[in-house]
Every structure is written in C-alpha cells, then in structure tokens.
Amino acid sequence: MEFVATCPKGFERLLADELIALRVPQVRPLAGQVAFGGELADAYRTCLWSRLASRVLLVLARTGAADADELYEGVRALAWEDHVAPGATFAVSAHGTNAQLRNTHFVALRVKDAIADRLLAARGARAVADPARPDVTVVARLSGARVTVSVDLAGEPLFHRGYHARTESGVAPLRPDYAAALLAAGGWAQRAAGGDATLAALWPGQGSLLVEAAAAALDRAPGLLRARWGLEGWAGHDAAAWDALLAEADGRAEAGAARGVGLLAADGRAGAESACRGALRAAGLGCEARFCSPGELAAAARATEGRALVAADLSWLAPEALASEASALADLTAFAGAGSPVVALSRDEAPDAALRAAPATVTGVIVGRDEAAIRAYAASADAAAPAEVTLAGGARVPVLVAASEQFARRLEKVARLRAKWARREDVTCYRVYDADLPDYAVAIELYEGSETPGRWLQVSEYAAPRGVDPALARRRLMDAVSIAPRVLGVDPADVSVRVRTRARGGSQYADEGREPARGPRGGRASRQAGRVELPAGAHLVDEGGLTFEVNFDARHDCGIFLDHRETRARIREMMKRTQGSKRFLNLFAYTGTATVYAADGGAKHTTTVDLSRPSLDWARRNMARNGFTGPAHEFVQADVLAWVTEQRHTRNRWDLIFCDVPTFSNSARMRRASFDVQRDHAELIIGVSRLLVRGGCAIFSCNLRTFKPDVEKLARAGVALEDITDETIPEDFSRNRKIHHAYVVTRA
Incomplete structure (x- = not known):
C-alpha cells in the first residue's frame, strides 16, 4: 500500500527520520510530505505515534485531471463502495490548481459529484456529504494534469493533541508539531531514550515544549488523547490491527510513567507559567515543571554537565518587537558555552550572536507567513564568553556586539550632562542621546510622569544605509535597547522602539515595536484622571507648567x-x-x-x-x-x-x-x-x-x-x-x- 504523511514546509527531513525510527518502510521525503509504503499497520502506527506529521493519507489512485470532465471520469472509475460504507458521510478536501481547474472549491465539487454518482450507481442510494464532521475525508491533490486521490486516515490534523485548553494568558502558543520539531532537531528522542533526560525550556509559552518533551521521555504516544480518527469511519478499516496498536501504546505509556524527566522553564510573560502547568495537567503526564529566572535556568543547565537540552522558542517575537527581542536575546546569552546543546526557533540569525556560535544545522520553516529557522547548536563548554558591558553602577548588561561598550560609555556621559541641564531648566521630557556615535544612529527620549510616577523611553533608529550589514545594524539597535533603560533607570518593559526608513521627502516610521498597553508602573491605565478620561496605555507628563497625555502604544508618535x-x-x-x-x-x-x-x-x-x-x-x-x-x-x-x-x-x-x-x-x-x-x-x-x-x-x-x-x-x-x-x-x-x-x- 502507498501512503503519504503531510507536514509543514521544512519538516520533511525530520519527519523522514521519525518514520524510520518508527520502523516504517520505503520512506521518501518530498516537498511538504513524506511518502512511505508498507502495510496498513504502518500507517496506523504513524497516525498514533508521529509527533511531526500533520495528516496520514492512504493513496488510492493517480488519474488524469487535464480538465473537469477528465477529473470527474477518473474519480468516478474508482471503487468508492470499498471505502465509503453504506450510510457513512464523506467530504472532499482539494488542493492545487492547473490551467483548466483554477478553483479548489470547484475541484472539490467535481470530485464529490463523481463519488456520489459512483455510489448511487452501485447501491441505488446517494451518499451524504458532510463537510463539518464526515466519516470519510477524501483528499484530491492536483499536480499539473494529474490528480492524486487519497483517504485521510487522521480525520483532523494530528497536531490537534487535545491538551491545549482555552486560556486568558495572552501568551502566543507554539503549535505542538513545531515544538516537536524543535526537540527533534536537538536530538531529544535520543536523550530521552537514555533516561533521566532534562529539558531547559526558554519561553515555553502555553506549554507545548514541555508537554511534547515529557510525552517523548515517558514514551507516551501523542495520539492517545484523541477521541476521533478518520480511519474509524473508513470502510477498509482494520479494527483488530488498530486495537492492537492502541493496547501496545497503553502498555508503553504505563511502563514509561516510571521514567524520570526533568522539566525546567523560564518565561516571564504574564500567564505563561499557569498555562504551562495547565497543559501538563490536561495531557495527563503526571509531571511538573520547575520555573525559574533565565539566569537560574542557565545555571541549572550547566549543572547537568551536558545532559540537558536547551530549547528556546523565539517565534512569538514579531519582527518589529525590538524591545522584547533585545530582552530575550540578553537572556539567551547566558547559555553561551553552557556545555549543553541549544536549539532555537527564530525568525532571524540573532541567536548566533547571542550564543557566540554558528549553528550545526539550520532547518528552514515557516511561522505564520514569515520565514524562520530551527537553529541547532552543538554542546560546547569553551565557547567564547558572552560580551558584557559593565555600567557605572556595577550592573552588567549582556550585549550582542562587543563595540556596544563604547555606546554605553557615551550614553552614560551625555545622560549625566542632559540630566543636569533638565533639572536646571525644569524639563522632564527631553532627548538624551541623538546619534552621537555614527554606528549607533538612534535617538533616545526620556519621559517622566507627572500625576503618577513613571519613566518611559522612546528609542528611534533610522534604517541602516546601504552597505551596512542589516543584521549587524539590528544587533546594535538591540544592544542600545538593552543598555539605555539600565543607564537611565527605566523598566525595560517601558521602552518603545521605532525603526525609520528613508522615504520620499524625508524619513518615515516603518516599523514600531511596543509592549502591551501598560498603566503607571506596569498596571492598567486609569480610566479617569480627574474628570478627564485617560485611555488605557496613556500617561501624563508635564511641559511648561502644563499637562499632556502621551501614549507609546497606540500611535507612531507619542503625542508630543x-x-x-x-x-x-x-x-x-x-x-x-x-x-x-x-x-x-x-x-x-x-x-x-x-x-x-x-x-x-x-x-x-x-x-x-x-x-x-x-x-x-x-x-x-x-x-x-x-x-x-x-x-x-x-x-x-x-x-x-x-x-x-x-x-x-x-x-x-x-x-x-x-x-x-x-x-x-x-x-x-x-x-x-x-x-x-x-x-x-x-x-x-x-x-x-x-x-x-x-x-x-x-x-x-x-x-x-x-x-x-x-x-x-x-x-x-x-x-x-x-x-x-x-x-x-x-x-x-x-x-x-x-x-x-x-x-x-x-x-x-
């Protein structure tokens, strides 16, 4: 029999390795899928145990589809009475187009008609289509003038694991198959097989990284929580083979529960810890994670002497969220030379600079609509020590560019002078730094609250001129964003970052990264200031004896x-x-x-x-x-x-x-x-x-x-x-x- 396991772009090699480990024969990685042969039990095992596949398809036939008529005739010729049982419902999912068939909805309609007409002729009763909850899902995938017709044995995506509950945390989730891919790229399965495995998870979000790691370490099949499968409504279903695999999986899960797994996590986002603990409970794994600060997590990883895998999910960072990314990368620098392998899911190459290492492997993937990569770094205890800047007060700030120390010294000097001037002139909102160093072409403005205490920074940068490495310019900016709040005594969460690009007539703001709306000192903004409404995320500042509203969340300019x-x-x-x-x-x-x-x-x-x-x-x-x-x-x-x-x-x-x-x-x-x-x-x-x-x-x-x-x-x-x-x-x-x-x- 011929099967196809579909997967997200970039997962093909990882999925192929997983299927080989599952003893699936005839594995062939293709674009967005991995083909394999074998018996029905091999496909069933893939459905139940694959952590990376999206669906498992049983290929029925490949037939001509140069136009609508040829598509209809080719599909109608198949023995659908062997696949759709009497009284069963079905649905069609179509993918791809060609010169004559340019609408997937129309392709699905023609395939549906062909199946219904075949069953009507064979049984004298027309089968019922049910797009919402079908017993059998038929997949038609066009490629040129041919169509591949398959039955979906999964029924719904395999990454619907069943342990993610609705949460009000607001933390961006990482899809379970992406979490599994991150772990696979770091060789977690091999570590877990040896027993006593430890995962150090940076920003596990809603818990996918922790659940997937624990399930693999405890030999828990990812499909055990699913209540419904597409294969169960298919007329060719081998119930005995399926029941045998389920029994085996239950036995392995019971035996695996005695294994040990260490779950360490660091994620300071509001609601992240509770969401992770909820996911672990919902998955029924019977283990807990220990949450700590990024520094403590790095120390714990070092203490394992290379037995831990460090996994960092940076995919939640939007490209313009520079303040958040700067903070995250500063945390990641603590793992440079920690003696443990590191895997990171990131939209850019910034983790290379943070870890002072080149990745051993890079797996390109798509996150949302953006290109990203899973970057795997080999364990090293002698990596170059992360660069740090020691400020005048003794605080140490990790940086991505060693030359950022010069920026820190300059900023400290001009900040002292500007603060004296501001006190003398009774100015509370002013520009502190104005591209004093050509390589750090940023403007930094400080705003102090009036009716409520607070200090906020707005950092603006012109896009790097042609000839300057954009990645280097971005790392310099993130260093500036890390250093500035510490020099000026501002909470890093109260930093607004804007990137400006040169446009017709001058410079305009192209991207703006902001933290979620915050009120004074991190709370929600007051809805009233006296009798005048103060919108959420807004603050009050003084200038010239007058009071003005500023907002670093809602607009390209803060209001003054x-x-x-x-x-x-x-x-x-x-x-x-x-x-x-x-x-x-x-x-x-x-x-x-x-x-x-x-x-x-x-x-x-x-x-x-x-x-x-x-x-x-x-x-x-x-x-x-x-x-x-x-x-x-x-x-x-x-x-x-x-x-x-x-x-x-x-x-x-x-x-x-x-x-x-x-x-x-x-x-x-x-x-x-x-x-x-x-x-x-x-x-x-x-x-x-x-x-x-x-x-x-x-x-x-x-x-x-x-x-x-x-x-x-x-x-x-x-x-x-x-x-x-x-x-x-x-x-x-x-x-x-x-x-x-x-x-x-x-x-x-």
Whole structure:
C-alpha cells in the first residue's frame, strides 16, 4: 500500500527520520510530505505515534485531471463502495490548481459529484456529504494534469493533541508539531531514550515544549488523547490491527510513567507559567515543571554537565518587537558555552550572536507567513564568553556586539550632562542621546510622569544605509535597547522602539515595536484622571507648567513633539502680547499641544483643525485636562488645505496661526491627490496669510531637512518670511539642528 504523511514546509527531513525510527518502510521525503509504503499497520502506527506529521493519507489512485470532465471520469472509475460504507458521510478536501481547474472549491465539487454518482450507481442510494464532521475525508491533490486521490486516515490534523485548553494568558502558543520539531532537531528522542533526560525550556509559552518533551521521555504516544480518527469511519478499516496498536501504546505509556524527566522553564510573560502547568495537567503526564529566572535556568543547565537540552522558542517575537527581542536575546546569552546543546526557533540569525556560535544545522520553516529557522547548536563548554558591558553602577548588561561598550560609555556621559541641564531648566521630557556615535544612529527620549510616577523611553533608529550589514545594524539597535533603560533607570518593559526608513521627502516610521498597553508602573491605565478620561496605555507628563497625555502604544508618535518645545513656549508669549480678539488657529494640529499653550497665553478663542478624529479627541482631552473647555475652543475635522481655501471666502480671521505641516501626505480623505511640502508650501503659506487679521502673524514649520522656501513666489503674493529656526531648536536637539524649520509669516 502507498501512503503519504503531510507536514509543514521544512519538516520533511525530520519527519523522514521519525518514520524510520518508527520502523516504517520505503520512506521518501518530498516537498511538504513524506511518502512511505508498507502495510496498513504502518500507517496506523504513524497516525498514533508521529509527533511531526500533520495528516496520514492512504493513496488510492493517480488519474488524469487535464480538465473537469477528465477529473470527474477518473474519480468516478474508482471503487468508492470499498471505502465509503453504506450510510457513512464523506467530504472532499482539494488542493492545487492547473490551467483548466483554477478553483479548489470547484475541484472539490467535481470530485464529490463523481463519488456520489459512483455510489448511487452501485447501491441505488446517494451518499451524504458532510463537510463539518464526515466519516470519510477524501483528499484530491492536483499536480499539473494529474490528480492524486487519497483517504485521510487522521480525520483532523494530528497536531490537534487535545491538551491545549482555552486560556486568558495572552501568551502566543507554539503549535505542538513545531515544538516537536524543535526537540527533534536537538536530538531529544535520543536523550530521552537514555533516561533521566532534562529539558531547559526558554519561553515555553502555553506549554507545548514541555508537554511534547515529557510525552517523548515517558514514551507516551501523542495520539492517545484523541477521541476521533478518520480511519474509524473508513470502510477498509482494520479494527483488530488498530486495537492492537492502541493496547501496545497503553502498555508503553504505563511502563514509561516510571521514567524520570526533568522539566525546567523560564518565561516571564504574564500567564505563561499557569498555562504551562495547565497543559501538563490536561495531557495527563503526571509531571511538573520547575520555573525559574533565565539566569537560574542557565545555571541549572550547566549543572547537568551536558545532559540537558536547551530549547528556546523565539517565534512569538514579531519582527518589529525590538524591545522584547533585545530582552530575550540578553537572556539567551547566558547559555553561551553552557556545555549543553541549544536549539532555537527564530525568525532571524540573532541567536548566533547571542550564543557566540554558528549553528550545526539550520532547518528552514515557516511561522505564520514569515520565514524562520530551527537553529541547532552543538554542546560546547569553551565557547567564547558572552560580551558584557559593565555600567557605572556595577550592573552588567549582556550585549550582542562587543563595540556596544563604547555606546554605553557615551550614553552614560551625555545622560549625566542632559540630566543636569533638565533639572536646571525644569524639563522632564527631553532627548538624551541623538546619534552621537555614527554606528549607533538612534535617538533616545526620556519621559517622566507627572500625576503618577513613571519613566518611559522612546528609542528611534533610522534604517541602516546601504552597505551596512542589516543584521549587524539590528544587533546594535538591540544592544542600545538593552543598555539605555539600565543607564537611565527605566523598566525595560517601558521602552518603545521605532525603526525609520528613508522615504520620499524625508524619513518615515516603518516599523514600531511596543509592549502591551501598560498603566503607571506596569498596571492598567486609569480610566479617569480627574474628570478627564485617560485611555488605557496613556500617561501624563508635564511641559511648561502644563499637562499632556502621551501614549507609546497606540500611535507612531507619542503625542508630543519634543523638538517644538521652544516653539510652543514662543506661541504662548506671542499670544500674551497679542491685542484685540486674541484668536488662535492651529492647523495640522495633531494632539493640540500648541493650542494648549496658546490658551494658557490668554487666547480667548481657539480653533484646532486636523483630518484625524482620534487626534482631535486627544487634543480635546489635552485642553480639558488643563482647564480649557467650552464653546470658545472649537475642534474641526477637515482636510486642512481645502479648509484654508474655504475660510478665505469667509469673515473668519485669526491673530496668531501655527501651521506645522507633514512632509508628505496622500490620505484618501484629502480632496487633492497628495500634499508635498516642498512642492505645495507656497500655496499653503499664501492661503494661511490671508486668514490673518491686520498685524497678525503665523508660524510655519516643517521637518523636511532639505526644505527651501520659495521666497520669490511668496514675496510676489505679499508674504514675508522670517527664519526663526535657530531660535526654536531646544538645547537637547542641538546636535540635529535640521530637526525642523520654522518661519514667522506676515503680510507685507
């Protein structure tokens, strides 16, 4: 008989080795599957014992499928009465397409019709299709002009082990077959066979690694917990052979329960430990795991003198979750040279740097939609010691790049100087480090809480220029993310990381990694701050005697641009000196911080305009939190460019206008196709100037580094510009004086 065991991409070699160990004959690894021959009992044994296979298929035939008619005739010619018993239900699962059969649903329908018509002709009764819970599942797999028709003996995926209960932990699960593959790549089966095996599991999540390791060590068949099998509804089922295999598996499990297995685990994610313990109980394995810190886990692994296997699941880290990855890799460095083999499931090569070793084998797999790999490292007690940076206070920080010590020294120095300046100037939110070292081109900003204690860091990095190894640049960034919170006294969980890529018109944020929303000191955010709502994940900070809401979880920018600190203070002073109607207009207002300053300067009427409704809601909260409410303060959701044009035809005029424009915008809600500040600024500035009262002025700002105003065109329109950029660059941005451009706009 001919069989196929399907599996995830990359598992083929591991699955083939597993089937050989199960004494399955004629094993041939193929793409996404492993073919084998033998008796029905061999397929049954694979169903019951394979930890890596997804399904086990009995191949019935291969027939032509150049078009729908040939497919129908070929399938109808098969003796389905030998496979679908009278009264049994069936379903068809189709895979693959060709030039004539381009829809898998249609392929499944034609196969279903062929089977039903064959059974109707043979029995005089039409078989019933049941896609939800069929007795027999037929699999049709197209390849070119041929189709392979099989019966699924598993019925549902074999990785549905039955021990994963619903959990509120929020910890990303690792599918059992992926956990088994990770263990197989590390040679766990051979270690377990020798008895007294120990697994040191880093980030076991919801427990798959622990359950799969314990089941293998205790000789427990992974299929023992399953209540339903596809083979039991198939007309050709050999019940005696199946019952014999089940009895054998029960006997082995009973005997294996006397074996010993050591399960050590480290996972600091909320709910991980309880989820792991729940999975072990649900699997009925009768063993427990000892949870400890990553450092204690590494020490325990060393104490086994090479008998332990270290398995690390890094697949839960999203590519943009740099803060989490930096913390995880810092933990992994403790296992460098621990004398035990290490296997890691990772989306990149970062574990190589953490372990200071090249992998002995690399098995490429797919996690979700991303490419990943199972990287296996041989046991070594003489691996290069992990690099560490010793900070001024004596704390040691593991790093991936030895040169990161230079970054740490520089950061410590500028942090001391910046902290003195901040205390002198009464500034609590400021930029600490601004790409002082070319290889560590990051900006680090510190935010201190006002009404509730807390300190948060925002780390931003420009993408590495061409010619720089992206992997090296990423490791440097992760080192910066590891070092910065320890130098600045911030909880590593309160670090927000952003990666910026160079885009048309300047740099834009491409990826942003954040921890889950947290409130002050790690709790959930308060829903009320006074009488103004404080959304979950938000915090309150002070600037210039005013209170503002920041949020490092929800947006690309945290809610306040620190480089405009001096500009906002200037707006307040200008408003204090303004006579008459004292009306203020904020265009492209974002969270309305400039509006708050203007109101604090005595503005009697403010208008805040932005296209984003969430930003306007945020601006309204900022105003209310500082005591500025009522009809004198209006918030307008509109396309700023179109709105300015409309207002020119009204009597509405303002004494002071602030216009901080984006570099580029192509929002679908804009009336025009796009906005480019270099191309369109003159038209916008002219329009803004027409909204000023006699003697009024505006501040125009943009952050395009190469921006050059069209002075001649503006002059022809009667508009004068005064460059005040140098006066608006704060001290903590002095290294990057092109962070923005600012101009006072008046009508000649």
